Amino acid sequence: MTSYQAAAVGPMPRALKFAIGGIAFQALINVFAGVVLYAYASDEADHGNDDGTGVLQLIGVVTIAVAVLLVVCAALTPRRYGWVRAVVIMVEAVSVLSSAVALFSGAFAAVGGIVLALVIIKTYASGESGSWFTR
Numbered sequence: 001m002t003s004y005q006a007a008a009v010g011p012m013p014r015a016l017k018f019a020i021g022g023i024a025f026q027a028l029i030n031v032f033a034g035v036v037l038y039a040y041a042s043d044e045a046d047h048g049n050d051d052g053t054g055v056l057q058l059i060g061v062v063t064i065a066v067a068v069l070l071v072v073c074a075a076l077t078p079r080r081y082g083w084v085r086a087v088v089i090m091v092e093a094v095s096v097l098s099s100a101v102a103l104f105s106g107a108f109a110a111v112g113g114i115v116l117a118l119v120i121i122k123t124y125a126s127g128e129s130g131s132w133f134t135r
Contacts, residue, residue: 012078013132019123022116023074023088026095027067034063066091085133088124092117 038060041053070091073084095117102110123129 013128015123015126016077016129016132019120020074020077022120023070026113026116026120027070027074030063030067030070034060034067036060037063080133082133085124085129089121092121092124096121 038057041056041060044050044056045053069087073088073091076084077088096114099110099113099117103114
């Protein structure tokens with residue numbers, strides 16, 4: 001694609017740029033949470049408490065993998081790959097569900113995660129974003 005063709009399509013929607021920032025923030029939080037979970041589980045296993053540490057380590061690794069997936073999607077959003085839009089919406093939907101479970105378990109801080117994920121879903125699912133991803 002030449003620069004002339006890219007300019008003819010128009011700039012990226014402003015809301016989509018902010019959503020990319022939200023995804024970057026989510027990825028940072030996910031990496032932090034994944035590392036903390038993995039380190040905690042490893043420490044517990046080292047001290048002889050093996051009950052459920054493997055599951056916690058797995059959750060930590062999956063959390064880090066989701067963060068990497070989010071970073072890849074955020075980085076590829078300007079390239080207009082249609083699959084990026086679908087992956088972001090699916091990951092954010094799972095994030096809403098897991099945050100809802102955490103909220104009902106008493107973690108009221110999960111409200112922030114739910115709101116951020118819903119805003120990102122709304123942005124990526126909007127008609128303006130749909131036009132952006134349509135080549």
